[in-house]
Amino acid sequence: MKLYYAPGACSMASRISLYEIDQPAEFVRTDIRAKRTEDGRDFRELNPLGYVPALELDGGEVLTENGAILPYIASLRPGALAPESDRLAEARLHEALGFLGSELHKAFGPFFGNPQGEAREGAMSKLRSRLDYVEQHLGDAREHWLGEGFTVADAYAFVILRWADQFGISYGDRPNIARYLERVGRRETVQRALQDEELLQPA
Numbered sequence: 001m002k003l004y005y006a007p008g009a010c011s012m013a014s015r016i017s018l019y020e021i022d023q024p025a026e027f028v029r030t031d032i033r034a035k036r037t038e039d040g041r042d043f044r045e046l047n048p049l050g051y052v053p054a055l056e057l058d059g060g061e062v063l064t065e066n067g068a069i070l071p072y073i074a075s076l077r078p079g080a081l082a083p084e085s086d087r088l089a090e091a092r093l094h095e096a097l098g099f100l101g102s103e104l105h106k107a108f109g110p111f112f113g114n115p116q117g118e119a120r121e122g123a124m125s126k127l128r129s130r131l132d133y134v135e136q137h138l139g140d141a142r143e144h145w146l147g148e149g150f151t152v153a154d155a156y157a158f159v160i161l162r163w164a165d166q167f168g169i170s171y172g173d174r175p176n177i178a179r180y181l182e183r184v185g186r187r188e189t190v191q192r193a194l195q196d197e198e199l200l201q202p203a
Helices: 012-020 066-075 087-113 117-138 152-161 175-185 188-196
Strands: 002-005 026-031 054-056 062-064
Touching (some): 175 188
């Protein structure tokens, strides 16, 4: 199994999830601008759209999109990273992944293009509304996205929410998000992923 990733990209959610279940995998760094893997392969041969993550299975099949890859990883150890034998709880997980992918992730998207002026303010307006929802959803005491136990949704949410720092966006007025990031960020698997992608801040 190979995970094609870019440091700090949403592919880190898959890395964290693989670490959580001790699933052996090879991690292949990918330049998503040049569309080349570190071993010189044209990444578009794996994902014609050219973005990470892509998960190459042992049989040669390739999965793309967080909404497919994360549940697949969770299925490798039933009950560890996703609700099991509870149809409503399973639906809540897919609901969370849908929001994270189509709303929160997408709302951060424009900032990777360094928007200025009215374009930045427009992007900020949309992002604020999504962050307001996250702040409310997490509440004062919710430890994980689904309430009980770390799931692939937490891995994905952590990666997306931490992008704020690189775009100069503060969570000073959103203490629930700040506490959530701090709490999830202390997990051994998260620390390991940050270190392996060379993203840990110097002490």
